[in-house]
Amino acid sequence: MQAFYSDHFVLPLPPGHRFPMAKYRMLRDQLAQHLPAIQLAQAPAATDGELAFAHSPAYIQAIADGTVDAKVMREIGFPWSEAMAERARRSVGATIAAARVAMHEGIAANLAGGTHHAYADRGGGFCVFNDVAVTARLMQAEWGRQTSAQGLRRPPLQVAVVDLDVHQGNGTAHLFQNDDSVFTLSLHGDKNFPFRKEAGDLDVALPDGCGDADYLAALEQALQTLEQRFTPGLVIYLAGADPHEGDRLGRLKLTADGLEARDRRVMDWCFTRRIPLVFAMAGGYGTRVEDTVQVQLTTYRVALEYWRRWQGPRRLS
Structure with missing residues (x-):
C-alpha cells in the first residue's frame, strides 16, 4: 500500500504553539517500524494549475x-x-498522488492532509489549501480526459467526501454547495469549531460527550443515506483522530476501539462496493500526542488489510 508524506517541511512555529507538528514525523516513524509493507514516498508539490481547481489565482x-493579508x-x-x-503544496500533492494510486489499487493515503477549512480565497483552522477539493476536481478532470482519449462511454466521475474529523469541513462544504457531482458527508461536534457551519449534502451534528455506540449508529x-442519494466512483475519507476521548479539542468520547x-x-x-478510497489524517490534538499517533497507526493497519483484499482476484482493471 502506498502512502505519501511531507513532514520534512517543518513549520517554524513559536514556542507554545498548540498545533502538534511533531505528530506527522512520529506517524511516519511508527509506520516504518510497525507496518513496513506500507510504501512511504515523499509527496510531490501541487502545481499552481492543480491548486486552481479549487483556489483563486490571487x-x-x-x-x-508571502503577501497574504494578516487577517x-x-x-x-x-x-x-x-x-x-511549500508544505501546504506538498500536503495537497500527497492527496492527489494517493488518489491516482487508489484509482488503480483500491486504496492509498496521505500521512497529513484533510485540510477542509480552506475556502477558494482564504484558509482557516490550520488549513492553507483544501486538498480534498483540489483532489476531487482534479480526479474528475483526469477521468474525463481519459474517457475522451480512449473513446470510452462512461459517466462522469462522482466523488463522495466522508469527513469524520470532529470539526465540520466548512471550506469543503462551501466549495461544493452547487456541485451535484460531489457529495459531502460530515459527522462532527455540534458545538465545536467552526461555530458557523456551512451546509453540506449530509451534516450529522453530534452532542458533546458522544461515545462509541451513538457515533457508530450515526x-x-x-x-x-449516502448510498440512497449518490453513487460515488471515488471516496475521499478524512480519518480524523480528534473524536478520540483523549483529544484536547474534540469534545467527543470515542475510544481507540470505537x-x-x-x-x-x-x-x-467502500470495498464491498468496489469504490476506490483515498484517505487523509485530518485533525488530531491529543493531550498526549502519542495517543493521536496510535489512533492513526491503527487506521493504517486497517487500511493495509483492505488494500490486501483489493489486490485479490477482483482487482481493479
Missing part, C-alpha cells in the same frame, strides 16, 4: 510570495514562511 500567489494568516493559525507555503445511518470500528466500517463500505 490567493495561490499570495501564499507563494487571513491569523485565521489560518500559522505564521507565513517559505516552509509553510455513521451507519449516514452511509445508508475509532478502529469507524475506520473499518468506512473501508468495508
Whole structure:
C-alpha cells in the first residue's frame, strides 16, 4: 500500500504553539517500524494549475510570495514562511498522488492532509489549501480526459467526501454547495469549531460527550443515506483522530476501539462496493500526542488489510 508524506517541511512555529507538528514525523516513524509493507514516498508539490481547481489565482500567489493579508494568516493559525507555503503544496500533492494510486489499487493515503477549512480565497483552522477539493476536481478532470482519449462511454466521475474529523469541513462544504457531482458527508461536534457551519449534502451534528455506540449508529445511518442519494466512483475519507476521548479539542468520547470500528466500517463500505478510497489524517490534538499517533497507526493497519483484499482476484482493471 502506498502512502505519501511531507513532514520534512517543518513549520517554524513559536514556542507554545498548540498545533502538534511533531505528530506527522512520529506517524511516519511508527509506520516504518510497525507496518513496513506500507510504501512511504515523499509527496510531490501541487502545481499552481492543480491548486486552481479549487483556489483563486490571487490567493495561490499570495501564499507563494508571502503577501497574504494578516487577517487571513491569523485565521489560518500559522505564521507565513517559505516552509509553510511549500508544505501546504506538498500536503495537497500527497492527496492527489494517493488518489491516482487508489484509482488503480483500491486504496492509498496521505500521512497529513484533510485540510477542509480552506475556502477558494482564504484558509482557516490550520488549513492553507483544501486538498480534498483540489483532489476531487482534479480526479474528475483526469477521468474525463481519459474517457475522451480512449473513446470510452462512461459517466462522469462522482466523488463522495466522508469527513469524520470532529470539526465540520466548512471550506469543503462551501466549495461544493452547487456541485451535484460531489457529495459531502460530515459527522462532527455540534458545538465545536467552526461555530458557523456551512451546509453540506449530509451534516450529522453530534452532542458533546458522544461515545462509541451513538457515533457508530450515526455513521451507519449516514452511509445508508449516502448510498440512497449518490453513487460515488471515488471516496475521499478524512480519518480524523480528534473524536478520540483523549483529544484536547474534540469534545467527543470515542475510544481507540470505537475509532478502529469507524475506520473499518468506512473501508468495508467502500470495498464491498468496489469504490476506490483515498484517505487523509485530518485533525488530531491529543493531550498526549502519542495517543493521536496510535489512533492513526491503527487506521493504517486497517487500511493495509483492505488494500490486501483489493489486490485479490477482483482487482481493479
